Amino acid sequence: xxxxxxxxxxxxxxxxxxxxxxxxxxxxxxxxxxxxxxxxxxxxxxxxxxxxxxxxxxxxxxxxxxxxxxxxxxxxxxxxxxxxxxxxxxxxxxxxxxxx
Amino acid sequence: xxxxxxxxxxxxxxxxxxxxxxxxxxxxxxxxxxxxxxxxxxxxxxxxxxxxxxxxxxxxxxxxxxxxxxxxxxxxxxxxxxxxxxxxxxxxxxxxxxxxxxxxxxxxxxxxxxxxxxxxxxxxxxxxxxxxxxxxxxxxxxxxxxxxxxxxxxxxxxxxxxxxxxxxxxxxxxxxxxxxxxxxxxxxxxxxxxxxxxxxxxxxxxxx
Numbered sequence: 001x002x003x004x005x006x007x008x009x010x011x012x013x014x015x016x017x018x019x020x021x022x023x024x025x026x027x028x029x030x031x032x033x034x035x036x037x038x039x040x041x042x043x044x045x046x047x048x049x050x051x052x053x054x055x056x057x058x059x060x061x062x063x064x065x066x067x068x069x070x071x072x073x074x075x076x077x078x079x080x081x082x083x084x085x086x087x088x089x090x091x092x093x094x095x096x097x098x099x100x
Numbered sequence: 101x102x103x104x105x106x107x108x109x110x111x112x113x114x115x116x117x118x119x120x121x122x123x124x125x126x127x128x129x130x131x132x133x134x135x136x137x138x139x140x141x142x143x144x145x146x147x148x149x150x151x152x153x154x155x156x157x158x159x160x161x162x163x164x165x166x167x168x169x170x171x172x173x174x175x176x177x178x179x180x181x182x183x184x185x186x187x188x189x190x191x192x193x194x195x196x197x198x199x200x201x202x203x204x205x206x207x208x209x210x211x212x213x214x215x216x217x218x219x220x221x222x223x224x225x226x227x228x229x230x231x232x233x234x235x236x237x238x239x240x241x242x243x244x245x246x247x248x249x250x251x252x253x254x255x256x257x258x259x260x261x262x263x264x265x266x267x268x269x270x271x272x273x274x275x276x277x278x279x280x281x282x283x284x285x286x287x288x289x290x291x292x293x294x295x296x297x298x299x300x301x302x303x304x305x306x307x308x
Contacts, residue, residue: 001228002117002157005220010121010154012216014128014147020209021132024202029137029183033144036175037128040151043167047234051158054229056238059163060247063239066170067254071261073175077182078265084186085271 007048014041028083028090032076039069116157124150137183141176148172159232162239 014037021034043062050058084090123146130143148171155164243251 001111002113004228005223006117006121007154007158008220008223009217010124012213012220013125016209016212016216017125017128017132019212020205023205023208025132027135027137027188029179029186030132030134030140033131033137033140033179036144036171037131037147040148040171043163044151044154047155047158047160047163050233051160052228054231054233056233056242057247059160059234059239060242060250062163063166063243064250064254066166067258070170070175071257073178074261074265075268077178078268080182081185081269084188090186090188 004048004052007044011041011044011048014038014044026091026093028080028092028095031092032073032080036069036073039065113157117154120150120153120157124154137188138180141179141183144179145172145176148176158234160234162234162236 018034018038018041021037022031025031025034043065046058046061046065050056050062080090083095087095089095127143127146127150131140131147134140134143148167152164152167152172155161155167
């Protein structure tokens with residue numbers, strides 16, 4: 001049996017890669033994919049704890065997280081399309097109308 | 101420790117975990133280092149599929165199935181649709197305000213990794229539970245008894261997301277504006293409809 005800490009370590013690595021991706025990417029679609037990566041890292045933690053504690057609640061949380069991720073992707077991609085129509089760019093640095 | 105005892109301590113589950121984990125981490129690095137978003141999306145699909153395999157090793161077959169169906173299927177198809185639809189050429193940033201931020205990424209990566217591992221070390225190692233919880237029956241039991249309120253809230257959230265994304269991505273065309281103006285004019289019309297006037301005229305003529 002693989003110990004719990006291995007799963008947690010993999011989840012930590014994935015989450016950190018997602019955070020670094022948000023920092024270094026300027027393409028807004030890639031930023032979204034990095035957010036999906038982080039959500040999946042959290043899902044792995046939840047499923048691993050659910051397995052090792054013998055409690056199904058973690059898997060229900062994963063279900064809800066997936067729902068929220070789907071809703072977030074739909075709304076976010078609609079915003080990206082609308083941004084691209086008005087600004088002709090998907091670079092996040094150029095969408096800075098609200099900046100002082 | 102000679103080779104035989106080493107081989108005896110290795111389980112097949114360890115080999116599976118290490119293989120899938122290595123593939124997952126490599127693909128995750130590929131997601132963040134590619135410049136073209138379509139390659140990032142393909143790498144992300146690999147990450148999602150390897151995570152589904154890891155869910156199977158955690159005795160969560162239902163979650164693994166919806167990971168493949170919903171995430172790798174529906175959500176990633178949505179991403180690839182948008183990438184294809186926008187069809188953005190690879191371009192250098194004109195402003196490049198964040199030029200030095202990427203050199204901060206490596207120390208930040210190491211710091212955060214150390215932080216998370218420090219937290220993980222405080223977590224004890226509970227022995228694996230004897231009865232794995234991941235059957236469809238147990239998930240449905242939990243979802244429709246204790247957690248029915250979050251379930252219903254999620255359905256309302258999905259409805260709001262559908263309506264919101266349609267509203268956001270709608271193209272405002274001149275024809276739409278004309279339609280709306282016509283409808284407003286029709287609603288505000290105070291004079292009677294022409295057909296009614298004609299009927300009245302006929303009635304007056306008959307009476308005369």
